[in-house]
Amino acid sequence: MPIAEVVQLSKSGAPPEDVIQRVRRSATTYAFRGSDYARLKAMGVPDPVLDYLQQSFVDDLDLLTRYWVLGENLGGCAFCYPQPVDVEGMQSGYGIVGSASPTRYAIGKPPGTPEWVPASLPPSFARLSVEQLVDLAHHGTPDQELIHRIRYSRLDHVVGVGGFTTIRTRPLAGLSGSRLARLHDEGLSDAVLDALQAQFLAQFIEAERLRYQNWGKGPGAMS
Numbered sequence: 001m002p003i004a005e006v007v008q009l010s011k012s013g014a015p016p017e018d019v020i021q022r023v024r025r026s027a028t029t030y031a032f033r034g035s036d037y038a039r040l041k042a043m044g045v046p047d048p049v050l051d052y053l054q055q056s057f058v059d060d061l062d063l064l065t066r067y068w069v070l071g072e073n074l075g076g077c078a079f080c081y082p083q084p085v086d087v088e089g090m091q092s093g094y095g096i097v098g099s100a101s102p103t104r105y106a107i108g109k110p111p112g113t114p115e116w117v118p119a120s121l122p123p124s125f126a127r128l129s130v131e132q133l134v135d136l137a138h139h140g141t142p143d144q145e146l147i148h149r150i151r152y153s154r155l156d157h158v159v160g161v162g163g164f165t166t167i168r169t170r171p172l173a174g175l176s177g178s179r180l181a182r183l184h185d186e187g188l189s190d191a192v193l194d195a196l197q198a199q200f201l202a203q204f205i206e207a208e209r210l211r212y213q214n215w216g217k218g219p220g221a222m223s
Helices: 003-011 016-026 034-042 047-070 130-138 143-151 177-185 190-213
Strands: 083-086
Touching (some): 003 016, 016 047, 034 047, 034 177, 047 177, 130 143, 130 190
């Protein structure tokens, strides 16, 4: 399902649940950067749809991480992975947006993970919340410093919000699409939002990797 169709349906006044159902039936997931959600919001995509798009992206990364840990993969099935997106150009899909087709192998992260998501997290004991990030931006902290803080910190309250030891059918996206859109209104630039989304997803993949590696080892396996 092209991303342009999602936007057009939203602009046409279709109820959010109808837009979500159409995307769900198409089995399409989009690899959105953080700033994409603000752009979609400005184009008329409502919050429930933004949240569904982010949640489905997280769901797919969870599945890809599980396959990666357990030695499975989806091969070169381009439509099986989160689709690269150019929101400004209203284009999506491998072979349409300038992104290499997925392969069976990737270095340091699950195959099909967007190239802009870091393959590893640098060692760090620093903690950073989204609220602290907004406060730093309001106090005039330059974008480059904010991006550095994001990259070399662990984000609080966005990963594992559903609990790591609980058996569940899907993870929870602790950083929602509508929240990312609102952060633009709260003063975070596109570059900072992109860095925030990339760090969130890298941290999410790392947490899920550990969870799957410790399947069946008891509730204290990740402590």
